[in-house]
Structure formats: C-alpha cells, structure tokens
Amino acid sequence: MLQKILQDETQSALLYLSLALLGMVVLYIIVDRTLRAMGKNPKYLLPKGTIRRVARPLILILFSLLLRMEALRSLLGLEDYAWYFRKAGTLLFIFAFTWLVIRALRVVKKVVIAQYDVGDSDNLKARKIYTQFTILERIVIFIIIILALGLALMSFEGIRRVGISVFASAGVAGIIIGFSAQKLIATILAGIQIAITQPIRLDDVVIVEGEWGRIEEITLTYVTIAIWDKRRLVVPTTYFIEKPFQNWTKTTSDILGTVFIYTDYTVPVDAIRKELDKIVKQTELWDGQVANVQVTNVTAAGVEVRALVSASDAGRAWDLRVLTREKLIDFLQREYPESLARTRVLLQGET
Numbered sequence: 001m002l003q004k005i006l007q008d009e010t011q012s013a014l015l016y017l018s019l020a021l022l023g024m025v026v027l028y029i030i031v032d033r034t035l036r037a038m039g040k041n042p043k044y045l046l047p048k049g050t051i052r053r054v055a056r057p058l059i060l061i062l063f064s065l066l067l068r069m070e071a072l073r074s075l076l077g078l079e080d081y082a083w084y085f086r087k088a089g090t091l092l093f094i095f096a097f098t099w100l101v102i103r104a105l106r107v108v109k110k111v112v113i114a115q116y117d118v119g120d121s122d123n124l125k126a127r128k129i130y131t132q133f134t135i136l137e138r139i140v141i142f143i144i145i146i147l148a149l150g151l152a153l154m155s156f157e158g159i160r161r162v163g164i165s166v167f168a169s170a171g172v173a174g175i176i177i178g179f180s181a182q183k184l185i186a187t188i189l190a191g192i193q194i195a196i197t198q199p200i201r202l203d204d205v206v207i208v209e210g211e212w213g214r215i216e217e218i219t220l221t222y223v224t225i226a227i228w229d230k231r232r233l234v235v236p237t238t239y240f241i242e243k244p245f246q247n248w249t250k251t252t253s254d255i256l257g258t259v260f261i262y263t264d265y266t267v268p269v270d271a272i273r274k275e276l277d278k279i280v281k282q283t284e285l286w287d288g289q290v291a292n293v294q295v296t297n298v299t300a301a302g303v304e305v306r307a308l309v310s311a312s313d314a315g316r317a318w319d320l321r322v323l324t325r326e327k328l329i330d331f332l333q334r335e336y337p338e339s340l341a342r343t344r345v346l347l348q349g350e351t
Helices: 002-040 050-067 070-076 079-113 124-154 157-168 171-180 182-197 269-281 314-335
Strands: 205-208 211-218 222-227 232-236 255-263 291-298 303-311
Touching (some): 079 124, 124 182, 211 232, 255 314, 269 291
Antiparallel strands (some): 205 211, 211 222, 222 232, 255 303
C-alpha cells in the first residue's frame, strides 16, 4: 500500500513537472516567434541578435520557476532541501529578470537611435536623442541594479533584520555620509540635469577652458572633450551647470567665420570684396549663405579689414577661414603689394 502511494506521488510529480516544462517550452516558443515576427516587420524592426540576447535571461527565468516547483524536489527526493531550492530560485529569478530588463532597455535604445544618423552634417536632432538615451540608459541601469541587489539581500530574513536595525540607528551616520557624499551627489544630479536640459550634446563643438573641441563622452559624473590636437579634456558634469562656456552647435551646426587682414590705407576694399566672392565660389567649404568684406577699424598704423564667411559646421568653418586668409594674402601680394601694411617714416633734413 505504501509503495503504491509513493508510486502515485512520483507519477503525479512527474506529470506536474512535465506539464510545467511543456508550458515553459510553449511560452518560450511564443516569445521567440513574436520577436522574430516583429523583426521581419519594418514597423517594429529589431536589431540583429535581439533574440539571442533575450533568450538567455528568458531561459534562466523559466529555470528559476522550475527550481521553486515542489514536483521537482519530490521527484528528486530532496524535500528536505526545499528552503535552498526556493531561495536559489528567488535569487536566480531576480538576477535573470534584471538581466532581461537591461537587455530590453538596450534593444529599445538601438531601435530608437537607428532612426537617426549622427554622421550627418546637420545632426542636431540625432545628437540630442543619442545624448538623452545614453545618459538615461546609464541612470536606469544603475537604479535597476541597486533595486535588484536590495531585493536579493532583503530576501534573507537575517539580513532584513540587520538592515532595519541599521536604518533605525543611522541618524548621525547618515548625516556624516551625506555631507561626505555631497559632491558626488551634486555631480550625479548635474549629469541627470544635463540629460534633461541638454546644455551640451554628444559631438557638440564647445570652447571649454580656452580649448576648442567636440563632446566625445557624457557620463553621470564627467564629460570628455576631444581637443582638436587629439588631446582629451575631462571635466566634471557640474562644470557645465555652474560655469559659462561656448557651445557652437547649441541650436544649429552652421556658423560664421571671421578673417582679419591688416593693410595700408591704400587698400582697394572693392577689389578684396570681389576676390572673396571668387574664393568662396570655388570651394565646397562655403554653404552659400554669407560672404562679405567690411572695414571694421582704422588706426594710425593701417586699416583692419574683416572678411565674414559662413559654413555648415565648425570644422568646415575653420578650414574655410584658413583658405580665405591664405588666398586674400596671396591676392594682395600679387595684385596690390603697395596695400600691404607698412610703417612710414618722414625724414626731414637740417635747414
């Protein structure tokens, strides 16, 4: 009689376990087919490798549910280790679910960013979206990991009691730690503020501490600027909240460039103006918007002539300024050498 009861319990456990495994396999197939169907639909085009990235945490989630099943322990004859199975299943589920959420978050980021090309010349919107998703992704992942660790630790009764007692007696210690971490917290909050208000974005052209460069990396605590001579300037995120700086691509990438030429009073301004028109029309660096010459200052020594030219971005503007300066100097040397800056000395003989 006892043997029959044990046999019936074993058969029931095997049946439940088989049904559970079948249900998990069916669920996995449904998720897999759904993701593959979405990957074929241009409206929901998923990045390459999405199924492979999501499959592993999904399998771990299903396995964690399997560990908590009483039928598995009964079939293996390990009923006395039920606590260990449940605890392992809980921890594995927290880990796998956290992994799945992070993977899903990165897939969403790739789907959104794929719609924008940061390499375009007019990439303001793309850089804005890329900056927001990059910073917010790190913030969300940080929060998710902290919550997962908290849930994992709170699943242990002993640690939960210790945590409650520590929190109950942590008044003074919390104040001390708060003052000690004040700069760190301010830096992290500045990173969040940059993600929301966006005074800077990735690939923005900026002047920071007298250095010209592009925003290469934005994190929660610091910003890396690629200087034109391949150096890297690293500044805390609070710098862009507390101090003034120049952002040449805040609203648009096009920019005006200036070239100053210092000449003699005999300089033919109209001739320089015509020559500038020829220079800009012969190069692709010019965006076709602005090209003019003005006399901006005169001194006892000579005349200050300013050539104003426009380009689609800061890099082109720099190259256009250099080209314009070289061509104008060459033009004056060739056509009007008497117009170059000179110093006159009047010599009077004795009478």
